Amino acid sequence: MSGHGTPIPMTSHPCGPLTGTAEVPGDKSISHRSLILGAMAVGETRITGLLEGEDVLDTAKAMRAFGAEVTDHGGGEWSVHGVGVGGFAEPDQVIDCGNSGTGVRLIMGAMATSAISATFTGDASLNKRPMARVTDPLALFGAQSVGRTGGRLPMTIVGAADPVPVKYEVPVPSAQVKSAVLLAGLNAPGKTVVIEAEATRDHSERMLAGFGAEITVEDTDEGRVITLTGRPELKPQIIVVPRDPSSAAFPVCAALITPGSDVLVPGIGLNPTRAGLFTTLREMGADLTYENEREEGGEPVADLRARYSPDMKGISVPPERAASMIDEYPVLSVVAANATGTTMMGGVKELRVKESDRIDAMARGLRVNGVTVDEGDDWWSVDGLGIGNVPGGGTCESFLDHRIAMSFMVMGMGAKNPVGVDDGGPIATSFPIFEPLMAGLGARLQRNNR
Numbered sequence: 188m189s190g191h192g193t194p195i196p197m198t199s200h201p202c203g204p205l206t207g208t209a210e211v212p213g214d215k216s217i218s219h220r221s222l223i224l225g226a227m228a229v230g231e232t233r234i235t236g237l238l239e240g241e242d243v244l245d246t247a248k249a250m251r252a253f254g255a256e257v258t259d260h261g262g263g264e265w266s267v268h269g270v271g272v273g274g275f276a277e278p279d280q281v282i283d284c285g286n287s288g289t290g291v292r293l294i295m296g297a298m299a300t301s302a303i304s305a306t307f308t309g310d311a312s313l314n315k316r317p318m319a320r321v322t323d324p325l326a327l328f329g330a331q332s333v334g335r336t337g338g339r340l341p342m343t344i345v346g347a348a349d350p351v352p353v354k355y356e357v358p359v360p361s362a363q364v365k366s367a368v369l370l371a372g373l374n375a376p377g378k379t380v381v382i383e384a385e386a387t388r389d390h391s392e393r394m395l396a397g398f399g400a401e402i403t404v405e406d407t408d409e410g411r412v413i414t415l416t417g418r419p420e421l422k423p424q425i426i427v428v429p430r431d432p433s434s435a436a437f438p439v440c441a442a443l444i445t446p447g448s449d450v451l452v453p454g455i456g457l458n459p460t461r462a463g464l465f466t467t468l469r470e471m472g473a474d475l476t477y478e479n480e481r482e483e484g485g486e487p488v489a490d491l492r493a494r495y496s497p498d499m500k501g502i503s504v505p506p507e508r509a510a511s512m513i514d515e516y517p518v519l520s521v522v523a524a525n526a527t528g529t530t531m532m533g534g535v536k537e538l539r540v541k542e543s544d545r546i547d548a549m550a551r552g553l554r555v556n557g558v559t560v561d562e563g564d565d566w567w568s569v570d571g572l573g574i575g576n577v578p579g580g581g582t583c584e585s586f587l588d589h590r591i592a593m594s595f596m597v598m599g600m601g602a603k604n605p606v607g608v609d610d611g612g613p614i615a616t617s618f619p620i621f622e623p624l625m626a627g628l629g630a631r632l633q634r635n636n637r
């Protein structure tokens with residue numbers, strides 16, 4: 188959906204304290220997986236707290252096109268009547284995954300071992316992103332693909348009529364690739380093995396086990412070895428989606444840099460494969476606490492409390508932490524600009540193949556707002572100016588990337604002058620209530636109608 192509409196230029200004005208409770212929406216990764224695994228189970232899966240952002244709504248539409256009955260009951264309550272592993276019908280229209288890398292890559296995996304074909308497309312951002320990382324392992328199962336030059340969408344996948352199980356070492360740290368291979372392995376006979384050198388988010392493994400698949404995970408010298416037995420009958424589940432730590436990052440970071448702030452962000456999923464940003468912020472000296480730590484639906488959860496933190500210091504973020512905070516580097520760079528000293532972020536090449544090249548997009552916007560950034564292929568660094576010293580006053584391009592747009596809106600809250608983005612429209616892909624939620628805390632966001 189994103190990228191099809193008229194751009195929505197936005198400005199974030201410096202503001203007073205941010206206070207109150209920020210109830211951010213459901214986790215995007217878990218929401219996609221709930222719909223896809225629900226569609227592959229036999230019977231009715233009930234989901235509460237589903238993220239109703241454009242990315243996930245596109246996945247819901249896709250699951251309908253493959254034959255599942257997906258119903259929106261209102262208020263974040265959804266049901267999916269699944270067709271069983273291997274039960275997907277051939278869609279009679281092109282599957283448009285909008286802005287969502289997770290949606291398209293996981294769905295390609297889920298259909299690749301059935302004797303059907305499907306054509307996938309997306310918006311201008313998604314159609315530039317690399318798909319060979321998924322189609323290469325899917326070819327080992329026997330699936331074929333034809334896309335544009337360089338393995339780009341639009342692309343047709345012809346599923347394997349007679350799939351074989353695979354053993355695959357994931358060459359890039361990517362939960363989407365890992366998950367695509369596991370979902371394909373569901374309809375291959377025998378054992379599919381996925382090995383990842385660096386641990387990435389493990390929602391697929393947890394949820395596959397929850398749906399009754401036979402799956403084991405071992406930590407070995409080679410890395411994490413995940414073994415899935417194919418052709419299970421997946422049992423429908425009742426899923427409560429925790430709130431998204433990647434969305435929580437925005438009110439948390441905004442509170443840290445805006446004078447006088449004290450914000451509670453309740454019920455945030457703190458799966459260790461996702462919580463790297465919060466560890467990093469605490470190491471920088473942020474006043475960020477975890478309250479009421481508990482477990483919900485098999486995921487660790489806590490209420491986050493973030494207060495204005497005028498004494499944060501730049502650090503070198505350990506490269507081995509990158510996978511656990513990969514979507515949070517843009518907003519971390521905004522906090523880094525408000526810390527003293529340099530923040531060094533290494534091992535982050537993957538940032539260059541997200542909805543935008545996120546190192547380039549953030550570096551450009553930080554620079555037009557008076558912040559010094561240095562960068563290489565696999566790293567970047569931000570020179571902190573100290574709290575409240577970011578000049579602001581510039582307008583940034585968001586490059587069809589929700590996280591870039593939201594990060595610059597956060598920057599404006601603690602800057603000396605307003606910060607603009609050329610298009611805030613993509614925010615609706617992952618955080619459709621960003622504007623009212625931030626305004627409710629005291630942010631001064633404005634849409635600049637043309």
Ligand SMILES: O=C(O)C1=C[C@@H](OP(=O)(O)O)[C@@H](O)[C@H](O)C1
Pocket residue numbers: 215216217288289360361362363364366388513514537
């Ligand atoms: O599996 C997932 O749900 C996701 C994995 C990550 O992508 P990669 O697998 O490309 O690292 C992340 O950036 C994305 O927002 C969601």
Ligand SMILES: C=C(OP(=O)(O)O)C(=O)O
Pocket residue numbers: 286287288289290514541542590617
């Ligand atoms: C990278 C992201 O999403 P996706 O890859 O699903 O488009 C993100 O949400 O930051």
